[in-house]
Amino acid sequence: MSAADPLQVLASAGKGESTRSVLRVIILALIAGAAISSRLFSVIRFESIIHEFDPWFNFRATKYLVANGFYNFWDWFDDRTWHPLGRVTGGTLYPGLMVTSGVIYHALRALTIPVDIRNICVLLAPGFSGLTAIAAYLLTNEMTPSPSAGLLAALFMGIAPGYISRSVAGSYDNEAIAIFLLVFTFYLWIKALKQGSMLWGALCALFYGYMVASWGGYAFITCLLPLHSFVLICMGRYSTRLYVAYTTWYALGTLASMQIPFVGFLPVKTSEHMPALGIFGFLQLLAFLDYVRSAIPSRQFQTFLWLFAGTAFGVGLLGLVVATSMGFIAPWSGRFYSLWDTGYAKIHIPIIASVSEHQPTAWPAFFFDLQMLVWLFPVGVYLLFQELADEHVFIVVYALFGSYFAGVMVRLMLTLTPVVCVAAAIAVSHLLDIYLNAKSPENPDAAADKDADGKKGGKAGLKSTNKPLVGIYAGWVKSVIVSSFAIYLLLFVMHCTWVTSNAYSSPSVVLASRLPDGSQHIIDDYREAYQWLRQNTREDAKIMSWWDYGYQIGGMADRPTLVDNNTWNNTHIATVGKAMASSEERSYPIMRQHEVDYVLVVFGGLLGYSGDDINKFLWMVRIAEGIWPDEVKERDFFTARGEYRVDGDATETMKNSVMYKTSYYNYQNLFPPGQAVDRMRGVRLPEVGPQLTHLEEAFTSENWIIRIYKVKDLDNLGRDHASAVAFDKGVKKKKPAKKKGPRVLRVE
Amino acid sequence: MKTSVVFSAFLSLLSLASAATTSSDRKTYPSTFRPPQVFKNANLVHIISLEKNYVKESINVLVENIDKSPQNEYYVPFTADQLSRLGGVEVKDRKDGSVGPFVAEAVELDQSDTHYIRIRLPKALAPGAQQALGITYYLLKAYAPRPASIKQEDQQHLAYAFSAYAPSAYATSKQKTDVKFPSSTIAEYTKLPGSGDVARFPQQQGSKLTYGPFDEKPAGASQPVAVRYEFNKPVTHVSRLERDVEVSHWGGNVAFEERYTLHHRGANLSALFNRVKWQQSQYYQPNTWALKELKFPLRAGSADAYYTDVIGNVSTSRFRSGKREALLEVRPRYPVFGGWKYPFTIGWNSDAKSYLRKTPAGGFVLNVPFLEGPRQAEGVEYEQVQVRVILPEGARNVKFHTTIPTQSIASADVEIHRTFLDTIGRTALIIQARNLVDELRDRELLVSYDYPLSASLRKPLVVFASAMAVFFAAWVVGRVELKFDVAGKK
Known part of the structure; x- marks a missing residue:
């Protein structure tokens, strides 16, 4: 649509270069505006709020950076997470996102515009998505001379759901800026490669450094650029341009990446970074060979080449193997293995598998996230194959690898989206360039060709590119093609809007429901409970919850947590899993050892909220079992028939677990006797609810989503808690069953 | 007509209390002092x-x-x-x-x-x-x-x-x-x-x-x-209330924002909070000593009310704007029991016409309530109140008068507050008061100041000039030739 209008305007109005560039700037600005505004659904529907889980940590870190300055942030040791271990936060995060927000914040302050840091964080992702659209425009313009392709790519990039999913307002995550950096780094790489320019190479390295500072996904660039170079070399396209571009990028980029404490010496130590180093060395060899070839006769050169290449490869491989086995180079990490074997994580690292975004992608997700781009994407790649200059090889390689990774892990759909947008834009613009041309081709002997062309246009108009003399003559063919594409584009826009509005714009901290009269009702249980914690508990009260809520508790409740979404310490998480999965008597010592004051569980039974802890419970059990296979057994939580049940037929282990007890404690009293129902799992609960001995209910939110329990202090009289509770309830102390001696008549 | 007469009558009072001086100065006497009988x-x-x-x-x-x-x-x-x-x-x-x-x-x-x-x-x-x-x-x-x-x-x-x-x-x-x-x-x-x-x-x-x-x-x-x-009602205690009144001549708007640090000084819970009991008592016995709701009656014409706390918007509020009075009803996120704390922020906008008058002498008089807290049957007490009246940039000669008992006014100062695109900063009158109660919520605060036309034109001119400077700089930078190869230029 937006591509068609300016073209008509162009045709009638300005033919001059400056008019075109003004139009282009205006269109780009409009696209950027559309990209930003389509991400604001949640702000308009709810409020300017940070979404989900990870962004809460980024937000908290940003606030710390703004409050304490950069150097304190760099050295930040956070003792309010991973109690009692703490976390060297400054050295274990990617600071790019926070620093970007901090810079924007201070710049606005310098202009005396008092913007809240929260609003900067909320709107950072939409803002950068506008920049991503422009970067996609630049990248596409490097691929094709067609002026409309870049604009289409920018448009696709701006509204493709695959990218929106990680960049709606409030989704303050590393990806928010990383995708812009990814696309822009690629653009600079292409620019450097095409011109063989050291300046562009250095710029590429600069943005690569920024990317490394921002997102762990930088490894994608680290692997893709060497791969591209390698493919080029294999195609016999080694050139000094490639040498200059690559060596400049690698040398400066690696240095830049090593400045980030979290990355440090990884670029020379881990396997993920080895391809880049290998290609760097390989390029040196090639350059050397190139020099030698110019110096010695070709027959000698052949022998020299084989000998030299074989030795170099052998030595290099041997060196790599030795260095890996000696431990100088770390072997591939688990997360990396799971990229090749999707079942790896499930068996070896349950904690990775427990995250939904690490699951393999289901095929409908591709249509959901890309819609018509899915089928335009191969067309675009094919068209690039037709020309296959150096830069087109890049897109082809990127497309192959992007597709593979997107199929392996849901979240990597994000890295695929840019190349899909670029390729699809090239395909669409190619079609439109042909069919939107109002003039018939001036061909003197047109009569003979006409039929053939008409057929061709309808069926395979793409081929016509190869034969410049062939053209589309029938006006109706043009109008059919153009209008059908206009409809596709319209449908695409509608699909994107629909997906964004329905799937990706929920803050998940706040839930929305409708009242019978149609008005919106906000379910705000998370913040209710977090605010209660923040205001009415001790400043250093330790909260034990499953790791999903760690960042939120840190950000909203401002209380120390045992585990959080950083998941760097599997054992610590397993400890929490064990405490949740064991009985109260057994988890009480664990909680005392970790100085836990409150236990927080999420319970969706009253509301039918599916993301609750009972549904996640099996992961806790599995992770705990991974460390303590003797003490926690997944099998014990299933009934004899292998069912996972929470009603009266639940296993004893299940019923006695802290998680079960804290979820259902007192819940039965909300219903008439015997009518308690878990609306999430749709089962009727036993009439008598669980009894707590070592914990006591401290707070339950309005819709029971968050339940907070206080861990009792040691009993004043030195009793164990079970007997203390029994005493308070007036239960007679059970006499030991195997009492010796005859029965005595009770005398009172 | 009549109001302007009243205003000019107040002006004579205003001249007494110049904001630059602290209004109450305490004397310390030796411990042997006894009032003469x-x-x-x-x-x-x-x-x-x-x-x-x-x-x-x-x-x-x-x-x-x-x-x-x-x-x-x-x-x-x-x-x-x-x-x-x-x-x-x-x-x-x-x-x-x-x-x-x-x-x-x-x-x-x-x-x-x-x-x-x-x-x-x-x-x-x-x-x-x-x-x-x-x-x-x-x-x-x-x-x-x-x-x-x-x-x-x-x-x-x-x-x-x-x-x-x-x-x-x-x-x-x-x-x-x-x-x-x-x-x-x-x-x-x-x-x-x-x-x-x-x-x-x-x-x-x-x-x-x-x-x-x-x-x-x-x-x-x-x-x-x-x-x-x-006393089966909440013992609501506001340990600190910060009240901002921001006057905008260009926008014709007076913006209010109030930040409360609210405590419940009543009885603590002997057993921890039980949601089942609370939900049941909502039906059977709604009378409770927990704080459930606060009602803020605002002046008619108030608009854009908001209610937030430190972690964002609180959805449990209702704002009704009527002809005679606007009512903002807010509920805390959780019922506040004794010993609990609940800080929050509310704010709203009002038309400047109903608060601001131009005097015949050319100055301006602002008349706002000194305190506009909630109106609760059981009352609200305020330990510290800071009222900050932010006047437009360049306002001079600030004087104030208030009908709040002078014993409660601790200090009054004029400071500079920098915000949206200010160059010299806005004049802010800051009044610290202590130990107020909600019975004093209708007491007035009158602030008179001069605001010359030149001051009101400062901001548009500054913004215009800086935008022009940016354009000029961009033009200059665009003219600079960075390439070595001039011949290759298109």
Whole structure:
């Protein structure tokens, strides 16, 4: 649509270069505006709020950076997470996102515009998505001379759901800026490669450094650029341009990446970074060979080449193997293995598998996230194959690898989206360039060709590119093609809007429901409970919850947590899993050892909220079992028939677990006797609810989503808690069953 | 028309209180200071009102000069603890309503537990003459919940201790003390032997207890008594209220923002919060001592109300804007029980027309309520209140006048506040007040200032000039040739 209008305007109005560039700037600005505004659904529907889980940590870190300055942030040791271990936060995060927000914040302050840091964080992702659209425009313009392709790519990039999913307002995550950096780094790489320019190479390295500072996904660039170079070399396209571009990028980029404490010496130590180093060395060899070839006769050169290449490869491989086995180079990490074997994580690292975004992608997700781009994407790649200059090889390689990774892990759909947008834009613009041309081709002997062309246009108009003399003559063919594409584009826009509005714009901290009269009702249980914690508990009260809520508790409740979404310490998480999965008597010592004051569980039974802890419970059990296979057994939580049940037929282990007890404690009293129902799992609960001995209910939110329990202090009289509770309830102390001696008549 | 007359009348008052000077200056006297025994309280009625969650006391006293010379300084004693919680002291002439509030100021003694409030009579009292004084004041944080922690479904009781004889620095011939309660359920009270025709004190009439009348008591006489009564309402205490009033001439808007740090000073929960019980009590017994709701009546025409706290918007609020009054109803995220805390922020916009007037002399007068807290049946007390009136950039000659008792005003300063695209910063009048209660919520704050046209044009000009500078710089940068190869230029 937006591509068609300016073209008509162009045709009638300005033919001059400056008019075109003004139009282009205006269109780009409009696209950027559309990209930003389509991400604001949640702000308009709810409020300017940070979404989900990870962004809460980024937000908290940003606030710390703004409050304490950069150097304190760099050295930040956070003792309010991973109690009692703490976390060297400054050295274990990617600071790019926070620093970007901090810079924007201070710049606005310098202009005396008092913007809240929260609003900067909320709107950072939409803002950068506008920049991503422009970067996609630049990248596409490097691929094709067609002026409309870049604009289409920018448009696709701006509204493709695959990218929106990680960049709606409030989704303050590393990806928010990383995708812009990814696309822009690629653009600079292409620019450097095409011109063989050291300046562009250095710029590429600069943005690569920024990317490394921002997102762990930088490894994608680290692997893709060497791969591209390698493919080029294999195609016999080694050139000094490639040498200059690559060596400049690698040398400066690696240095830049090593400045980030979290990355440090990884670029020379881990396997993920080895391809880049290998290609760097390989390029040196090639350059050397190139020099030698110019110096010695070709027959000698052949022998020299084989000998030299074989030795170099052998030595290099041997060196790599030795260095890996000696431990100088770390072997591939688990997360990396799971990229090749999707079942790896499930068996070896349950904690990775427990995250939904690490699951393999289901095929409908591709249509959901890309819609018509899915089928335009191969067309675009094919068209690039037709020309296959150096830069087109890049897109082809990127497309192959992007597709593979997107199929392996849901979240990597994000890295695929840019190349899909670029390729699809090239395909669409190619079609439109042909069919939107109002003039018939001036061909003197047109009569003979006409039929053939008409057929061709309808069926395979793409081929016509190869034969410049062939053209589309029938006006109706043009109008059919153009209008059908206009409809596709319209449908695409509608699909994107629909997906964004329905799937990706929920803050998940706040839930929305409708009242019978149609008005919106906000379910705000998370913040209710977090605010209660923040205001009415001790400043250093330790909260034990499953790791999903760690960042939120840190950000909203401002209380120390045992585990959080950083998941760097599997054992610590397993400890929490064990405490949740064991009985109260057994988890009480664990909680005392970790100085836990409150236990927080999420319970969706009253509301039918599916993301609750009972549904996640099996992961806790599995992770705990991974460390303590003797003490926690997944099998014990299933009934004899292998069912996972929470009603009266639940296993004893299940019923006695802290998680079960804290979820259902007192819940039965909300219903008439015997009518308690878990609306999430749709089962009727036993009439008598669980009894707590070592914990006591401290707070339950309005819709029971968050339940907070206080861990009792040691009993004043030195009793164990079970007997203390029994005493308070007036239960007679059970006499030991195997009492010796005859029965005595009770005398009172 | 009429209002402008009223405004110009106020202007004469305004000239008295220039904002640059702090309004109340406290004197410290040596600990040996005793008020000269020049007065006698001929008759005294002490009314202690415990109906709200702060104490309102009024002492109606008939003062007689027993000295030989005319006297104009009357002292009322308070303990140091009381003085720190004392607010809103107002003294009026009981007989003649037209005589404005008398000047009342604190006289603090060095290292002594007894301090005084000195009342200056505008006209010295001749020897033997009598003067009827009505002294009212509020005491904050006056109660203790007894028992200190109770169950969620129990009734809350508060205890208050005071002296059956009114505190006075002078001998009192005749006096009585009335204690008003919120309900007739008075669990306990101190009983005293009676005098005269009353067998024993106190006497109860509905929700009122009367100690007295007592006969002649010397200066400083005290008879400690305590009462404990049912108060099944929240004891809402705002430890700090920051109220911002931002005036925009260009926008024709007055923006209000209030940040509350709210505490519940009532009974704590003996067992932790139980949601089942709470939900059940919502149906069966909605009357509770937990704070569930706050109602803020705002001026008519208020708009864009918001209600947030430190982690974002709070969805449990309703804003109704009517012709006569706008009402903002907010509910805390959770019911606030004794010992709990709930800080929050509210804000709204109003049309400047209803607050701002231009004076004939060319200046401006802003008339806003000094305090606009919630209107609760049980009352609200404010320990510290900071009112910040942010005037437009370049406003000068700021003066203010308020009908809040001067004893409660701690300080007033004019500072610079920098915000949206300011170059020299906005003039901000900051008034610190302490120990206020919601009964004073309709008291006015009048601020007069000059705002020349040149100041109002400053911002558009600055913005325009800087935009032009940016364009010019961009043009200059665009002209710079960076390439070595000039021939390759297109």
